[in-house]
Amino acid sequence: MPTIFSPATVPTVKWSARRKSAFAHHTPSGKPAIFVYARYMKTRSIEVDDDTAAALTQPAVERGVSIPELVAELMTLDAAPVVADAAELAELDSRWKSFEAQQTVADSEEVVRWLQSWGTPAFRSWRAR
Known part of the structure; x- marks a missing residue:
């Protein structure tokens, strides 16, 4: 049976006086909110x-x-554009180029066996396996 949220049945924990208008509400990152309840x-x-x-x-x-x-806050976070600075983009590009340059690829079964060895005496680092 689905739960129905309506204005009368929504469990309200507290109302913040500063959230009376869209202009007064900000996301946790400090950006103005787009959606406000x-x-x-x-x-x-x-x-x-x-x-x-x-x-x-x-x-x-x-x-x-x-x-x-x-939900309004989550929609604000989802609707806000993601901004990355040049240093972050350069780091991501560097990591991607490093990944593409790899010579070997492990199949899923090998990775699963290695993960299952974690916390056991048989565990070895990925490179020492």
């Missing part, structure tokens, strides 16, 4: 399964926000 907004009910409801409830409680506020 406020009590005066028109709302819709959304059905989700119990596992999804639990997955949304736990971080909302930990952050001290309602589930609609959490």
Whole structure:
């Protein structure tokens, strides 16, 4: 049976007075929020399964926000463009070139056997296997 979130049934943990308008709300990174949930907004009910409801409830409680506020924040993070500086891009390019230059490739079975040896006396570093 899916859990139905509606304005009347959403477990609200606390309302922050500073979140009254879209201009006052910022994401944890300090960027202005694009999506903001406020009590005066028109709302819709959304059905989700119990596992999804639990997955949304736990971080909302930990952050001290309602589930609609959490979803609005997640949408803000998802909608915000990702910005990387030149140094980060150069590092990623360097790592990719290093990866492409590798001569050997391990098959999945070899990697699984190596991972299963972790924490056992048979464990060896990847290069010493």
